[in-house]
Amino acid sequence: xxxxxxxxxxxxxxxxITPEGGEIAAVDHVTMQIKNGEFFSMLGxxxxxxxTSLRMVAGFEWTTEGEVYIEGxxxxxxxxxxxxxxxxxxxxxxxxxxxxxxxLAFGLEMEGAKEDEIKKRVGHAxxxxxxxxxxxxxxxxxxxxxxxxxxxxxxxxxxxxVLLLDEPLGALDLKLRKEMQxxxxxxxxxxGITFIYVTHDQEEALTMSDRIAVMSNGKVKQMGTPxxxxxxxxxxxxxxxxxxxxxxxxxxxxxxxxxARVFVPSLNTELVGMPISEGLVKGEEIxxxxxxxxxxxxxxxxxxxxxxxxxxxxxxxxxxxxHVFVDLQGTRLKVWEQNRISRLDPKSFYAVGQEVWLMLxxxxxxxxxxx
Amino acid sequence: xxxxxxxxxxxxxxxxxxxxxYAPIVGLILYSFNASRTNVxxxxxxxxxxxxxxxxxxxxxxxxxGPFHWYCDLAKxxxxxxxxxxxxxxxxxxxxxxxxxGTMAALALQRYNFKMKPFSQxxxxxxxxxxxxxxxxxxxxxFSQFFxxxxxxxxxxxxxxxxxxxxxxxxxxxxxxxPFVTLVVQARLQGFDKSYEEAxxxxxANEWTTFRRVTFPMILPGIMSGALLAFTxxxxxxxxxxxxxxxxxxxxxxYVYGLLRRIITPQVNALSTVWILVxxxxxxxxxxxxxxxxxxxx
Numbered sequence: 001x002x003x004x005x006x007x008x009x010x011x012x013x014x015x016x017i018t019p020e021g022g023e024i025a026a027v028d029h030v031t032m033q034i035k036n037g038e039f040f041s042m043l044g045x046x047x048x049x050x051x052t053s054l055r056m057v058a059g060f061e062w063t064t065e066g067e068v069y070i071e072g073x074x075x076x077x078x079x080x081x082x083x084x085x086x087x088x089x090x091x092x093x094x095x096x097x098x099x100x101x102x103x104l105a106f107g108l109e110m111e112g113a114k115e116d117e118i119k120k121r122v123g124h125a126x127x128x129x130x131x132x133x134x135x136x137x138x139x140x141x142x143x144x145x146x147x148x149x150x151x152x153x154x155x156x157x158x159x160x161x162v163l164l165l166d167e168p169l170g171a172l173d174l175k176l177r178k179e180m181q182x183x184x185x186x187x188x189x190x191x192g193i194t195f196i197y198v199t200h201d202q203e204e205a206l207t208m209s210d211r212i213a214v215m216s217n218g219k220v221k222q223m224g225t226p227x228x229x230x231x232x233x234x235x236x237x238x239x240x241x242x243x244x245x246x247x248x249x250x251x252x253x254x255x256x257x258x259x260a261r262v263f264v265p266s267l268n269t270e271l272v273g274m275p276i277s278e279g280l281v282k283g284e285e286i287x288x289x290x291x292x293x294x295x296x297x298x299x300x301x302x303x304x305x306x307x308x309x310x311x312x313x314x315x316x317x318x319x320x321x322x323h324v325f326v327d328l329q330g331t332r333l334k335v336w337e338q339n340r341i342s343r344l345d346p347k348s349f350y351a352v353g354q355e356v357w358l359m360l361x362x363x364x365x366x367x368x369x370x371x
Numbered sequence: 372x373x374x375x376x377x378x379x380x381x382x383x384x385x386x387x388x389x390x391x392x393y394a395p396i397v398g399l400i401l402y403s404f405n406a407s408r409t410n411v412x413x414x415x416x417x418x419x420x421x422x423x424x425x426x427x428x429x430x431x432x433x434x435x436x437g438p439f440h441w442y443c444d445l446a447k448x449x450x451x452x453x454x455x456x457x458x459x460x461x462x463x464x465x466x467x468x469x470x471x472x473g474t475m476a477a478l479a480l481q482r483y484n485f486k487m488k489p490f491s492q493x494x495x496x497x498x499x500x501x502x503x504x505x506x507x508x509x510x511x512x513x514f515s516q517f518f519x520x521x522x523x524x525x526x527x528x529x530x531x532x533x534x535x536x537x538x539x540x541x542x543x544x545x546x547x548x549x550p551f552v553t554l555v556v557q558a559r560l561q562g563f564d565k566s567y568e569e570a571x572x573x574x575x576a577n578e579w580t581t582f583r584r585v586t587f588p589m590i591l592p593g594i595m596s597g598a599l600l601a602f603t604x605x606x607x608x609x610x611x612x613x614x615x616x617x618x619x620x621x622x623x624x625x626y627v628y629g630l631l632r633r634i635i636t637p638q639v640n641a642l643s644t645v646w647i648l649v650x651x652x653x654x655x656x657x658x659x660x661x662x663x664x665x666x667x668x669x
Binding site: 058059060079080081090093094095110154155 | 564566567569570571572573574575576577580584585588589
C-alpha cells in the first residue's frame, strides 16, 4: 500500500446546476481521511451529500473543486472502470438478463481472467455470501436478501481495496437488516478491506462503524468513533441527530480551564461544574445538552447542586424503558428510566402531577455552541 | 364476477365489433378459393382432379392445385414475386436503418439535456400526426427538385440520371419510421435505471463494453418492438410509397392497387391472404415480445 489512507477527500466541493439555472453545493468543502481496513460510515438524512461523496469516490461524479485520492493517487477524471474500488448499489443494479454466475463473472471477465479462474473465484465469492448453488438463477427469481448478497458478492469477487456501499440494506426488512449488519461487519473484519458505508440509519452506523462522519447540508458536522459521536457530540446538530437529547439554552457566566458555570434563564438558575469544549468564552450564548437516559430522577432532594424540582407531565411505557416527561417551570425534559423492576404494579410508575427532582450530573452534560 | 359480463348490450357490441373487424377479412380469404374468375359471387371451391386447369367460361372446373388454384397462379406471376421482393427489401433495409437511428435518438433524448431537446421531442410527433399524403407529396417534391438539380448540374444522361426507385422509397420509409422507433424505445428506456450502466463501469467495463454487454441486451426487447412496428408499417405503406416509387420499385400495395384498376380476379384475394398472414405473424411476434418485456418489469 502506497498510502496510509485508503481514500482521502481533500476540500471537495460538488456543485450541481439546478433546473432553474441556479447552483447548489451538494458537497461543500468536505475533507475525510479513511484509513486502510477501516469501516467508515457517512451518516445523514437524504440530501446531506453522503451519496454524492460516495459517487465521487466511485468515479460516477467528478469533483467541482478539491480532489479525491485513492491509495494516495489523485483521481482527477479517472473513469470508474479504472478505479480500484467497487460499489454495492442501493437498488443492487443486478444485470437482469444475466444469471447470478454471469453477474459475478462480469467483473472478472473485464479483468481478462481465465475461465477456470473465474469459476474458482465466483464459487468462492458465492460461498462467502452463502449463495452456493444459486449460480444459475436469474436475479428476479431471488428474494430481496439474496439479491443483496449477489450485489455484495459481485463487488467483492473483484477483491477491491475499498468497497463502497450505498445504503445496501435499505430495501430489506428490519430483522434481515439487523442480521446483515452483523454479517457485513464480520465479513469486513475477515477480509480486512476498507468499507465506506453510506446510510441514513444511525443505529446501523453505530452498530457497524469504526468511524462515522455525520453529514448535513453537504458538510461534515462531526467525525469520530460511534462512542465519541454519541457521548461527545461537538455541536447541537449532532447531539440532536444522533439519539435524543434535552437542550437548555443558556449563557456562560464564568469559565475556567476545566469547567464552566452556566446560567439557564428558563430555569432561572445556574448549572455549576459544567464540562467545557474548545472555543467557548465567557458571556457566550450556549446550549446545555443532556441525554434522556443520563438524567437522574428521584422523589426527594438529595444534593443541592444542579438539582431541579419538577412535575411529572406524562409517562410512556415502551417495554425496555419508561419515558418520563417532566415539566420544570415550563421547560419540558425527557427522562428515560430502564425498567429494571417489574412494572406490573401501576404504582411503580410516577403519577402525573407528582413532584420529582431531576439531577443533571456534570460529567453527563455537554455545553455546546449555538448553531 | 364482472356485472357487465352478461349484459345484452355488451354482447351485442362485442359481436358487432368483431363482425365489422373480421367479416371482411374472412370474406376476402374465402373468395381467394373461389371457382369463379370474375369473383363477384362465390361459386364454390375448386376440385383437384385434373393435371391441367380446366376452364368453363369464367368458372374453373378443376386445377392441379385444387382449391389453392389462385395461389399457384399467384406464384407463377412474376410481377407479384418482384413486388413482394421489393416490399421485403425495402421493409428490411428501412427497418434496420430506422431502428439504429431511432434507438440512438431515444438514448440521446433519455440521457442528455440540451437546449433543443423539447423541440427534438416535438419534432418526433410531427411526422406521426401530419396526414401521410402531405408527407408523401413533400418527399416527392424534395426528391424531384433535388434530382432535377443534380441531373442538370452534372449533365447526367440515360441510366446515370437520378430517378425515383427502391432507394427513394426506402429513404422515405426510414423518414416516417424513425419517430415510431424512437417513441417505442423511449418508452422502454423510462424504466431503465442508469445504475445498471454505472454498475458495469464500476466492475471494469468501458463505455462501449457497457453498452454492448449491459445497456443493449437490457433494452433489446424495446428495440425489437420498435423494429417490428416499423417493419409492419413499411410492409403495408401505400400513400408515401405511391408518391416515391418509380420503375422497378413497385411494392405489393402498389401492385394490388394496379390490379384492382384492371380486373379483380381471386388472385388479388390470394395475394392479400398471404400478406395478411405475414403481417399477422409479425404483429403476433411483437405482442409476445412486449408481453415478455412487461413481465420482466413487474
